[in-house]
Amino acid sequence: MTKAILVRKKKKVGRYPAPGILRNHFVAETSAGIDTCSRINSLLPSDEVPYLLLHGDAETELRKLPEGLVHCAITSPPYWRQRTYESGSGLGAENDRRDYISRLVRIFRELRRVLRKDGSFWLNIGDTYYKKQLCGIPWQAVIALQADGWILRNAIIWDKVKGNPDNSKDKLRNMYEFIFHLVMSEEYYYNADEIRNPPGQPSYKNGKVVTPTGVSGGKYKRQIVESKDLSSLEKANALKALTEALRKVTDGRMPDFRMIIRGCQRSTHSDSPEFSGRATELIKRGFCILPYHANGTKPGDVWRIIPEDEWRKDQHYAVFPKEICQIPIKATSPKGGLVLDPFAGTGTTLVAAIELGRRGIGIDTSAEYLGVARHRAEHALQIFSETQSQRTLF
Numbered sequence: 001m002t003k004a005i006l007v008r009k010k011k012k013v014g015r016y017p018a019p020g021i022l023r024n025h026f027v028a029e030t031s032a033g034i035d036t037c038s039r040i041n042s043l044l045p046s047d048e049v050p051y052l053l054l055h056g057d058a059e060t061e062l063r064k065l066p067e068g069l070v071h072c073a074i075t076s077p078p079y080w081r082q083r084t085y086e087s088g089s090g091l092g093a094e095n096d097r098r099d100y101i102s103r104l105v106r107i108f109r110e111l112r113r114v115l116r117k118d119g120s121f122w123l124n125i126g127d128t129y130y131k132k133q134l135c136g137i138p139w140q141a142v143i144a145l146q147a148d149g150w151i152l153r154n155a156i157i158w159d160k161v162k163g164n165p166d167n168s169k170d171k172l173r174n175m176y177e178f179i180f181h182l183v184m185s186e187e188y189y190y191n192a193d194e195i196r197n198p199p200g201q202p203s204y205k206n207g208k209v210v211t212p213t214g215v216s217g218g219k220y221k222r223q224i225v226e227s228k229d230l231s232s233l234e235k236a237n238a239l240k241a242l243t244e245a246l247r248k249v250t251d252g253r254m255p256d257f258r259m260i261i262r263g264c265q266r267s268t269h270s271d272s273p274e275f276s277g278r279a280t281e282l283i284k285r286g287f288c289i290l291p292y293h294a295n296g297t298k299p300g301d302v303w304r305i306i307p308e309d310e311w312r313k314d315q316h317y318a319v320f321p322k323e324i325c326q327i328p329i330k331a332t333s334p335k336g337g338l339v340l341d342p343f344a345g346t347g348t349t350l351v352a353a354i355e356l357g358r359r360g361i362g363i364d365t366s367a368e369y370l371g372v373a374r375h376r377a378e379h380a381l382q383i384f385s386e387t388q389s390q391r392t393l394f
C-alpha cells in the first residue's frame with residue numbers, strides 16, 4: 001500500500017514559491033492508502049504544499065502520477081550489485097546485469113510518461129566490478145535508454161575530487177561517475193542563461209587590454225604576420241579583425257574571444273568543411289574570430305564536486321551532493337516548476353529544488369529515508385520562506 005507523507009506548515013512562513021502569495025500552511029500527515037490517480041491528484045505539490053513524498057516502489061508510484069506533469073527528473077537509482085537496500089524491491093540485486101538494465105528502462109519509461117514533453121531527465125549511475133571485470137553499466141544503461149526512445153544530450157563526468165580509498169594492487173582508484181542528461185524531444189526547455197558563469201573582467205598590461213582568459217592578441221598577431229598560409233590581403237583582414245575584437249573587449253561589447261588562423265589552429269570540432277561552418281570560414285577568409293557569449297560561458301561537462309558524507313550517520317551511504325542537482329534544476333525547470341526524484345532516499349533532490357524555488361515529488365521504498373527527506377525538506381522550506389519574507393521587507 002502506498003503511503004503519502006504530505007507536509008504543510010503550521011504558521012505563516014512567507015512566500016512560496018510565487019512572490020505575492022502569503023499563505024497558511026498546516027502540518028498534516030496521512031498514511032492513508034493512495035490507490036487511485038484521483039486521490040493522488042489532490043495531493044500533488046502546489047503553491048501551498050510544495051512537496052510530496054510517496055512511500056513505495058518507483059515504477060508502481062510513477063504509474064499513479066498523471067501524464068506530462070514534471071519539468072525535470074533527477075535521480076540516482078540503486079547501482080547494480082553495490083549495496084542492499086531494505087526495500088525488498090530487489091532493484092540492483094539482479095544476477096544478470098541485463099535484467100537490471102531492462103528494469104531501469106521500464107521504470108524510466110514510466111518516468112517519461114510523467115515528464116512534460118519538453119522535460120529533462122538527469123540520471124546519475126555508477127559502475128560495478130564483478131568477477132574482476134568493470135561492467136560498463138552506465139553506458140549499457142544509456143544505450144538501452146536511447147534504444148527506448150530517449151535522446152542523450154550530455155554525458156557528464158562527476159569528478160569526485162578525492163575519491164574513495166582503494167586497496168587493490170592492480171588497478172587505479174575510481175574517481176568519477178556519470179550523470180546523463182536525457183530528453184524526449186528535440187526541442188526542450190533549457191535556460192542556459194541561468195547556469196552561465198558570469199564573464200570575467202579584462203585587465204590591462206602596459207596600457208594594452210588582456211581578456212579574462214589571458215588573450216592580449218600578441219601571439220595571434222605574430223602568427224598572422226609570419227604565416228605562410230595567408231595571402232597579404234588575408235593577413236591585413238585578419239589583423240583588422242583582431243584589432244576590432246580587442247577594441248570590443250576594451251569597451252565591454254564582447255567579454256572574451258579566441259581566434260583561429262589557417263595553418264595555426266584547428267577549428268574546434270572538425271577541420272572538414274562538410275561538418276564545420278568554422279572550417280568553411282577558415283578556407284574562405286583564412287581566419288575566424290570566436291566570441292564568448294555576452295552573458296558568460298556555460299559550465300562544462302566535467303563537474304568537480306566532493307561527495308556528501310554528512311548523512312552517513314543515517315546509515316545511508318549513497319547520498320549524492322546537493323550541488324549535483326543545481327545545474328539540472330536551474331537549466332531545465334522554470335521557477336515554481338516541478339522536480340521529481342523516483343529514488344529520493346534522503347531527499348537531496350527535493351532540498352535542492354525547494355532552495356531554488358521549485359516544487360518536488362520524491363518516491364522511495366524506505367520510510368526511514370523518507371523521514372530524513374521530510375526533515376531536510378522542511379528545514380529547506382523554512383529557510384527559503386524566511387529568505388523570501390526578508391526580501392519583501394527590504
Ligand SMILES: C[S@@+](CC[C@H](N)C(=O)[O-])C[C@H]1O[C@@H](n2cnc3c(N)ncnc32)[C@H](O)[C@@H]1O
Pocket residue numbers: 056057058059075076077078079085086087089090091316318319320342343344345346347348349363364365366369
Ligand atoms: C542511490 S540511493 C538514492 C540516494 C538519494 N539521491 C539521496 O540523496 O539520498 C537509492 C535509493 O533507492 C531506494 N530504492 C531502492 N529500490 C527502490 C524501488 N524499487 N523504488 C523506489 N526506491 C527504491 C533506496 O531506498 C535508496 O534510498
